[in-house]
Amino acid sequence: MAKHNCAICGAEVGLISEQKLADGNYICRKVCVKKCMKIFNKVEATLDSVKSHIEQVEYGTKVWNQIFVPLKKTKKKEEKMKQFGKNGQLYVSPSTGLVALTENRYKIFIFGKSTIACVYRLADLYGYEYESEKVKNSDGKEETKHYCVLLFHNTPGMYEVRMEVRSREYEDMEKYFNTQFGIQKTLGNIKNTWKQQINAAKAVAGAVKAVKDGTVDDAVAENTVDALDAAVYGDRTEWIAKADAALAKVAK
Numbered sequence: 001m002a003k004h005n006c007a008i009c010g011a012e013v014g015l016i017s018e019q020k021l022a023d024g025n026y027i028c029r030k031v032c033v034k035k036c037m038k039i040f041n042k043v044e045a046t047l048d049s050v051k052s053h054i055e056q057v058e059y060g061t062k063v064w065n066q067i068f069v070p071l072k073k074t075k076k077k078e079e080k081m082k083q084f085g086k087n088g089q090l091y092v093s094p095s096t097g098l099v100a101l102t103e104n105r106y107k108i109f110i111f112g113k114s115t116i117a118c119v120y121r122l123a124d125l126y127g128y129e130y131e132s133e134k135v136k137n138s139d140g141k142e143e144t145k146h147y148c149v150l151l152f153h154n155t156p157g158m159y160e161v162r163m164e165v166r167s168r169e170y171e172d173m174e175k176y177f178n179t180q181f182g183i184q185k186t187l188g189n190i191k192n193t194w195k196q197q198i199n200a201a202k203a204v205a206g207a208v209k210a211v212k213d214g215t216v217d218d219a220v221a222e223n224t225v226d227a228l229d230a231a232v233y234g235d236r237t238e239w240i241a242k243a244d245a246a247l248a249k250v251a252k
């Protein structure tokens, strides 16, 4: 039987103790696989993506402990977090502009649990789509599992999160995120959406004019893209500022 070495820690691994990655590398299940979140797809991962995911979990867990754990006990209404997911694994903190995906690790012989986390900026959330899957449960009956697939921009490591949600929970999540980004097309919000669309139209008109004049430059092009993004995805400026202010306080 061929022996391999873990491409991260160097430990010798065999058929049962190894995890093969998409690029042909092997990592050890005993230590290095455990540094990844369970929902991180190792089969499709490369050594580079595993390494950046491990960094993401190490940093995220630090942020979780320093920012989210104290916030769980807050009495202030404006600091309250929103929790989503089948196990309540996703925490959204509007007061800091951060999102934490958590996983609890239970110690078998020692009482207690520990939590690892990936932390994202809410501003980088650019997709939240519904997915379902039919599976056979242990009684052989078919059941439907529900998922929300989150997609984060500007994120090294795990940037696509396929999290299991409760039945019909997705609608609540979609509505919640749309509201946070001001892209909900309800009567109360239509003014805001309309304003963004006007800004987008103006920016596009400006870019068209600039092309005609031969004065198009990067700044004009960038303004256009930003305005279009704001119309489709909502204006993220304040969310970016909030998240970066919160993350700047995280101790190394």
Ligand SMILES: [Zn+2]
Pocket: 006, 007, 008, 009, 010, 011, 027, 028, 029, 031, 032, 033
């Ligand atoms: Zn290893």
